[in-house]
Structures are given as structure tokens and as C-alpha cells.
Amino acid sequence: MPTNSPFQYAVLRVVPDLERGEFLNAGVVVFARTLGFLAARVALDRDRLTALNPCVDAEPVAERLATLERIAAGDSHAGPIARLEPSERFNWLVAPASTVVQPSPVHTGLCDDPERMLEHLFARLVSRPP
Amino acid sequence: MVDERRDHAGRSRQSRVRADEHGLGAGGDEAVDQLLGESPVYLRCVARRPLAAVGARVVDVDVEPVLVAGVADVAELRPEVASARAAQVAHPDTRGGRVGAAILAGHPQDEPHQAVRPPAPPGSIGRAPLDRVPREVVGPLARQPHAADEPPGRGAAHGGRALPFHANRGSSLGADELAPAAGRKAQRAGGECDRDGERAEGDVSRYEMLARASPGPYASPMTAAPQALVGVPTVAATRYVAPLREGGSLPGLMEADDDGLYVVKFRGAGQGAKALVAELLAGELGRSLGLGVPELVLVELDSALGRAEPDPEIQDLLDASPGLNLGVDFLPGALAFEAADGCEALSRELAADIVWFDALMANVDRTPRNPNLLLWHGRVWLIDHGAAIYHQHAAGDLANQARAPFPAIRDHVLLPHAGSILEADERLAPRIPATMPRELASLIPRGWQERPPGDYAAWLERRLEGPRAFAREAEDARAHE
Numbered sequence: 038m039p040t041n042s043p044f045q046y047a048v049l050r051v052v053p054d055l056e057r058g059e060f061l062n063a064g065v066v067v068f069a070r071t072l073g074f075l076a077a078r079v080a081l082d083r084d085r086l087t088a089l090n091p092c093v094d095a096e097p098v099a100e101r102l103a104t105l106e107r108i109a110a111g112d113s114h115a116g117p118i119a120r121l122e123p124s125e126r127f128n129w130l131v132a133p134a135s136t137v138v139q140p141s142p143v144h145t146g147l148c149d150d151p152e153r154m155l156e157h158l159f160a161r162l163v164s165r166p167p
Numbered sequence: 168m169v170d171e172r173r174d175h176a177g178r179s180r181q182s183r184v185r186a187d188e189h190g191l192g193a194g195g196d197e198a199v200d201q202l203l204g205e206s207p208v209y210l211r212c213v214a215r216r217p218l219a220a221v222g223a224r225v226v227d228v229d230v231e232p233v234l235v236a237g238v239a240d241v242a243e244l245r246p247e248v249a250s251a252r253a254a255q256v257a258h259p260d261t262r263g264g265r266v267g268a269a270i271l272a273g274h275p276q277d278e279p280h281q282a283v284r285p286p287a288p289p290g291s292i293g294r295a296p297l298d299r300v301p302r303e304v305v306g307p308l309a310r311q312p313h314a315a316d317e318p319p320g321r322g323a324a325h326g327g328r329a330l331p332f333h334a335n336r337g338s339s340l341g342a343d344e345l346a347p348a349a350g351r352k353a354q355r356a357g358g359e360c361d362r363d364g365e366r367a368e369g370d371v372s373r374y375e376m377l378a379r380a381s382p383g384p385y386a387s388p389m390t391a392a393p394q395a396l397v398g399v400p401t402v403a404a405t406r407y408v409a410p411l412r413e414g415g416s417l418p419g420l421m422e423a424d425d426d427g428l429y430v431v432k433f434r435g436a437g438q439g440a441k442a443l444v445a446e447l448l449a450g451e452l453g454r455s456l457g458l459g460v461p462e463l464v465l466v467e468l469d470s471a472l473g474r475a476e477p478d479p480e481i482q483d484l485l486d487a488s489p490g491l492n493l494g495v496d497f498l499p500g501a502l503a504f505e506a507a508d509g510c511e512a513l514s515r516e517l518a519a520d521i522v523w524f525d526a527l528m529a530n531v532d533r534t535p536r537n538p539n540l541l542l543w544h545g546r547v548w549l550i551d552h553g554a555a556i557y558h559q560h561a562a563g564d565l566a567n568q569a570r571a572p573f574p575a576i577r578d579h580v581l582l583p584h585a586g587s588i589l590e591a592d593e594r595l596a597p598r599i600p601a602t603m604p605r606e607l608a609s610l611i612p613r614g615w616q617e618r619p620p621g622d623y624a625a626w627l628e629r630r631l632e633g634p635r636a637f638a639r640e641a642e643d644a645r646a647h648e
Contacts, residue, residue, distance in 0.1 A: 053500060056408050117506055135411040
């Protein structure tokens with residue numbers, strides 16, 4: 038019988054215009070400390086982004102999201118942050134931000150398979166609703 | 168990293184509060200059994216800092232009250248003030264340029280922080296009523312010491328808009344190439360996009376003028392041409408838009424009466440006016456060197472603005488910050504700089520210039536975790552200089568600490584990517600005129616002067632004296648990378 042382990046997660050949001058505050062979910066980060074798991078999955082729906090703000094240049098935003106995914110994965114070529122410990126990387130990833138890519142507040146849950154939880158949250162929170 | 172409202176007693180005095188995640192502290196999945204509301208120091212807001220009790224006492228020094236009744240203030244030289252007072256005049260288009268307060272006019276014998284100034288240019292008071300004489304004066308023009316000395320009509324020639332004062336800053340651009348800074352506002356209002364070629368000519372923001380002057384990604388291989396130091400305009404805050412929760416001091420995005428959006432650093436925040444002084448001096452110096460620093464303004468905050476703000480944390484800050492605060496022009500759509508990606512596009516010379524600048528200003532806040540660099544319109548922008556001049560937080564004479572070592576430079580985010588700091592020293596130091604420290608210090612508003620402005624001028628002058636040990640120190644740190 039699998040044992041449930043606590044995890045924390047946050048959604049990565051794209052806020053093309055801070056003044057308006059409208060945002061688009063574009064990724065999710067899952068951190069299960071006791072299982073040694075930290076990963077992010079990102080996807081930028083350019084149509085929906087353009088619908089929010091036709092002026093935004095999606096390319097740098099997509100690059101930024103991809104960088105965050107690499108930092109979560111601990112890619113050693115992804116800069117000094119990616120070489121930190123997982124808990125520090127998670128803290129950095131979910132630290133409040135006011136730039137175009139911002140994390141949501143962090144919440145918690147229990148799971149036995151964080152990888153599957155990541156897919157589950159990605160489907161629920163990021164993928165376009167069917 | 169959840170918002171704990173540490174200074175809000177009602178919400179924080181409960182156990183089992185989720186702790187602020189910290190590498191050395193509790194893990195995120197571990198509950199914390201301590202009262203987080205008992206913090207000994209309130210960082211957010213001066214007004215909520217607990218004060219040590221002071222016993223009441225009366226010291227009688229035997230001076231008859233009548234003897235001091237007519238005594239003036241402490242005998243000290245005050246700035247010369249012109250006898251004529253400024254008048255408020257209607258401006259035909261209040262959305263045009265800004266009229267600022269600080270005018271630089273230095274004489275070596277003046278108090279360094281007290282500039283002799285002509286009468287302040289008249290301030291705009293909104294659109295002229297239709298039944299009055301609407302356009303008796305020229306509108307606020309580009310940043311000239313005295314707007315009335317300017318040839319009239321330039322504003323009208325540009326569709327009724329005054330030129331942005333930055334028009335003066337792009338030294339390589341002629342006046343004909345300059346256009347009102349309407350583009351950003353139009354974009355913000357949901358108007359046209361500003362992709363290349365899509366916008367009408369003459370609708371170009373000052374930042375794009377800068378980018379055009381030095382095209383290319385991140386952008387120029389070198390720092391842009393130095394720009395003359397000009398005054399800092401004053402605007403009035405009209406609306407609180409959103410809090411920015413990155414740092415500890417909770418700056419706010421605010422709209423001002425020129426329709427601009429500014430990241431406002433509040434005087435009543437934890438670090439107080441000193442952080443604003445650091446922000447002002449470093450920002451203006453950085454821009455004068457040609458580095459990408461968003462425009463700074465002084466933001467007048469009416470105490471009535473925060474009265475109905477429901478967020479207690481924000482309201483406390485607004486309440487504690489009436490008068491002048493610092494505004495940093497908001498760069499809409501800016502992305503955070505990430506060393507992994509950004510450095511590839513940033514020239515080694517520009518990286519070295521930024522390291523040199525931060526070493527000069529003793530800025531501890533440009534680390535990989537918190538680079539305080541933005542990518543915007545293909546260029547690197549430097550923000551958040553409130554931690555510069557960190558010597559000012561120590562007790563004692565500021566100038567005496569000007570030659571102290573600055574080991575924190577080894578944590579600079581751009582150090583691994585920078586070229587020679589000594590070459591940057593040769594490039595940049597000659598760009599700072601000898602008068603610059605005093606001119607910078609003269610910009611400090613009176614209400615921020617926890618230290619005399621002359622202290623800052625003396626500190627910077629001593630720091631700039633050659634040979635500059637901080638440059639050698641940064642170069643040594645780079646060699647150890």
C-alpha cells in the first residue's frame with residue numbers, strides 16, 4: 038500500500054499586464070521534499086495569451102517558462118540557481134514576482150507519486166479545458 | 168513565501184502558521200509551532216516598529232521663556248530663494264510633460280545640498296476651465312531649468328503635447344527626431360501595439376529612442392553614451408494599482424497624474440528614507456553613465472489616498488508616507504533577468520560596466536538569487552538600488568567608510584560573465600564629472616535627509632578618488648571566479 042507524502046505546488050502564471058492583473062496559467066511546479074522530487078511542467082497557449090494582450094511578445098515569455106522548467110529540473114547548464122538544493126530551488130521558483138511570469142500562492146497536498154501528481158495538476162490547471 | 172502579514176497582529180498571532188520557507192529554517196512540509204507574531208523588529212513599516220519606552224522627565228535649565236520667544240532657528244546659511252513665488256497656471260494638456268521641482272544650479276561655495284534656484288516653474292493644475300484664458304504660458308517643456316526661458320510652441324507643434332523631459336537625455340538625437348512619450352501610454356490603454364513598424368511615426372517612447380540610438384540585443388556592446396544629469400520631476404500619485412511583493416519593503420505600482428505608472432518606494436517602509444536616497448543617487452548616477460535605469464520621479468502622496476485602502480499592510484505604508492516618495496518608471500511587460508539566458512546576450516563589457524557601477528555604489532543587491540535586472544525591449548535594465556551605499560546604515564561618519572573594502576562584490580550576478588573591471592574603470596570613471604557627487608546630493612528632498620546630503624557627496628567623492636580600490640577588488644574577485 039503506497040504511503041502518502043506531503044507535497045507543495047504552485048501554478049506559474051503569465052501576467053502580460055500587471056496593471057490589469059489578468060493572467061493565464063502556463064505551468065505548474067510540484068515539490069515533494071520527503072520524496073526528493075522537484076519538477077515543473079510548462080506550456081504557453083499563445084492564442085489565449087494573445088487574447089489577453091495582443092501586444093505581448095510570446096517568444097521571450099515562452100523562453101522564460103522553459104528556463105524555469107530547466108531550473109526546477111536542476112539542469113546544470115541553467116545558471117547558478119539550478120545548482121542549488123531542491124528546496125532552495127523551489128523557494129526561488131515560487132518567490133513572489135511582479136514580472137510577466139509570476140507564481141501563484143503555494144498550496145499543499147498528499148500524494149504517493151509526485152510525477153503523476155504533476156501530470157494531474159498540469160491537466161487540471163494548465164491545459165486548455167476540453 | 169506566503170504573505171504572513173507579520174505586522175498585522177490580528178492575523179499573525181496564532182500558532183501553526185506556515186513558516187516562510189528558508190533553506191536554514193523549517194521545511195515547507197513541517198508545521199511550525201511558534202508564535203510568528205512576536206517578531207522583535209517590524210520590518211514593514213516604521214509606524215509599527217515597537218519603540219523603546221522613554222521615561223518622561225523635565226530638565227530645567229533656567230532659561231526664562233521670554234528670552235527664547237523671539238529667537239530664530241539655528242543660525243545657518245539657507246538657500247537663496249527668489250522673492251517671486253511660483254504661481255499655479257492652467258496647462259492646456261495635463262497629460263503632457265512634467266514639471267519637476269529640483270533644479271540644479273550649483274556654485275562651489277553653496278551648501279552642497281542646497282542649490283540656489285530660480286523660482287520653481289509653475290505647476291499644472293489640470294485642464295483650464297473653458298471660460299478662462301487657457302494658454303497664457305507655454306506648457307511644461309523639456310527639462311530646462313526654467314521652462315519660461317524656452318522658446319514657446321514646441322509642445323503645440325507636437326500635437327499639443329509637451330516633449331518628455333527625457334528628450335534632452337538622448338544626446339545623440341536631434342530635437343526633430345524626438346517625439347512625445349505617448350507610445351507606452353497608448354499601449355497600456357489597450358491601444359496599438361508597438362511592434363516595429365506598426366506604430367505611427369512620432370509615437371515613440373523615450374526608451375525606444377534609446378534603443379534606436381544603440382540598437383541590438385541587450386543592446387549595445389558597450390554602455391550607451393553618458394547623459395547629462397538633469398533634475399528629477401515630481402508627479403502626484405492618483406491611484407494604487409498593485410503591491411509588488413518581491414522584496415521586504417512592499418513597493419506599490421501606482422498611477423500618477425501624468426498617466427504614468429510608477430513603482431513607488433515608500434518613505435515609510437522599513438528601510439526608511441535612506442533606501443530612497445540610495446535609490447535616487449544610484450539610479451541617477453547609473454543613467455548618467457549610460458546604463459539602462461528606468462526614469463526616476465518624486466511621487467507626492469496625499470495622505471487621503473490610503474484612507475480607504477482595505478489591506479492593512481498597504482494602508483499602513485501609505486499612511487506612513489505622506490509627502491515625497493520615490494517612483495521608478497514601470498516597464499510594462501518586462502521579464503526577469505536570468506543569468507543562464509541573459510548572459511549569453513549581454514556583452515562582457517556591459518557586464519563589467521554594471522559590476523563596476525555596483526562596486527562604486529556599494530550595492531549588495533545584485534546576486535544570482537535576486538539580480539534586480541530586467542529584460543525589456545531587448546535591453547538590460549537596472550532596478551532596485553535601495554541597498555546601495557550600504558555604508559550609510561552603519562553608525563559614524565559616512566565619508567570615513569568610503570574607502571572600506573566591499574567584499575560583497577564577489578556575489579555579483581554578472582561577475583562570472585564580466586570582462587575586465589579595470590578596463591571598465593578606465594571607461595566609466597572619466598564619465599563622472601567632479602561636480603557630480605554634489606549635484607546628485609542636491610537632488611535629495613529635504614524630507615529624506617536623515618543624513619546631511621553633504622555626507623553622501625563626500626562619500627562618493629572619496630570613493631571616486633583614484634586609484635579606486637573597489638575596482639581592483641572587483642577585478643580580483645573576478646579572477647577568482
